Amino acid sequence: MGLADVIINHIVYKNFKKDIKMTYLDELEEKSIYIIREAYSRFKNIALLWSIGKDSTTLLWLIRKAFFDQIPFPIIHIDTSFKFKEIYEFREQYAKEWNLKLLISKNEKALQEGMCPEKGKFQCCNALKTEVLKNTINEYKFRALLLAIRRDEHGIRAKERYFSPRDIDFKWNYQNQPPELWDLYKSGIEDEQHFRVHPMLHWTELDIWKYIYKEKIPIVSLYFAKNHKRYRSIGCACCCAPVDSNANSIRKIVKELMVTKTAERSGRAQDKEDSYTMQKLRSLGYM
């Protein structure tokens, strides 16, 4: 081969490389869509747990893509009744705009009996989130739930599988998880079990924001700075603290996250009580 051929080959190769290059956000999206479709294909009776935070709203966006905007299953909101008012407003607006089959679940009994964070954060999360989730799954006989947890959020979540089986008592047997190879996800379970499916396990907080920016996904206004404060992670109004920030646009949030040294969930009370609260909560079925 002469020098001219070498040069031509090199140019062809370079253009080809440019042409076939998927950005890494595309790759994250492709993997998530495959998992979402796989969960539906295998289990049919599934649902999304939508907390209305940035992660599960992004997951909802991916689900709309996976099913060409005709989502064939319900979207559950576990409502502790302590959420921010902006969350409720967002829920009403987009449930309508995106034509969602919204299923709102509340632990009315515990609320009547006065359950609140003051009775203990662990007890409150367990009663108003985990318990009500259990009841909803039992009532509708869901075989799998889609959740937007990510490995980079919390060390204990980094141990999760994409398809994670839970037993009848919701227990997560983290000491003996099934192997999970490539994209051959676990497909069968015993009757009384259900699956937690985590299509966004491989995303980071920064990826989420870049993707929100790229796709122009609508997001609750609490994430944007007002009076030098913003929320990085949202949940119940009483258990979330804002962080110091002037980031009032997605671009600025991305910039902020590229240099931050503060953990994403630093404002979340339930992570903090002791080092293993999250492990305990999760082994009992917490999200």
Place this chain on the structure above:
Amino acid sequence: MQKENLSIIITGHIDHGKSTLIGRLLLDTDSLPKEKLAEIKKISASLGKDTELAFLADQLKEEREQGMTIDTTQIFFKTRKRNYIIIDSPGHAKFIKNMITGASQANAGVLLVDVAEGLKEQTRRHAYILGMLGIDKLIVVFNKMDLINYEEKKFNEVKNELLKFLEGIGIRPYYSVPISAKEDINISKRSSANMPWYRGPCLINALDGLKPDIRIERKPLRFSIQDNYEIEGKMVTVGKVLSGTIKQGQEVILLPSLKNTRINSIKVFGRHIKETRAGKNIGLILDDPALAKRGEVIVQKEDTAKPTTQFKANIFWMSDEPLKINQSFSLRCANQDTSCIIEKIEKRIDSSTLEIIEEDARELKMNETAVVIIRAEHPLVIEKFSFVEDLGRFTLEKNSIILGMGIII
């Protein structure tokens, strides 16, 4: 500018320092939230230990108390060059299935050896598994150089032994890096004071020196059907392009049913496209949608691919129940699912020493590997792993629990 991502599995024998190295990488690349280190200090003290960097990766209470990694985990850090996803893996023989779970998600590997202790059972087994999974971008790291006084001679001894073993399984590592994770030597900067004889890069520069694969798609079309949806009165066949390109108007065959049809159009939410390529999950509107079933593979009309019921493979057994010849399993490969038997175990091999234990064997035990002949009940569309990865790898399962993995050779 978007930085690229690279996921790397850290492997090696138990106690050779994998989790400690990961803690060190996080610390040196300034990737830790400020409260994290304080938490680790507190927990280490409560267990009566010095600050244990391994706890940054070992998050389970049981892992910290027992001082060993049980399950695989993934941790993120970035250098100036790129974003890394570090996959930690347990080094105990009992948890090989968790190591394999982590390795199946990696693009590159670090194999870590305690230079004072030398090669151990899991060093060799992990190397073998990485080779089997096609992870050929490998860095070998010699940890605990402080324990041998940073001596070149001892380092070379261990290094040569490992390189020889790797050569036998067809792996040529990109770099051999001596370090001390505990003493922070040669991680983020070269340490000429301790090891003037070492001329290679520090570990972070070695990682940054790895080049990700560029997939050049001159391969034939393989599209795996995942499901069918009815969208606005039309049947949409969804699935993934495993290799090659797919185009509107293309004449295709469905395998193994051998039915002909044509790609009427490609459907992607929110966009209009006429052509796409490997890696994409898309919807297809076929001229005859009734044909498409999950597990079928769409190929170009002129393609000569032939579905098969009998083939040779290399398998790794990870269940404590031995595999027995002629016992039936379910086999999954891409979206294909069939029952099968292992007809013949040609060679039963120790996955650490690579010694052939037995030819024409009757059974295979946990952590053993073998060359086998498989007979499937239904025809499968398969390819060599080196040609189309998704069609060249499979799992063997019973009651939907993965017992073994296989690579088509």
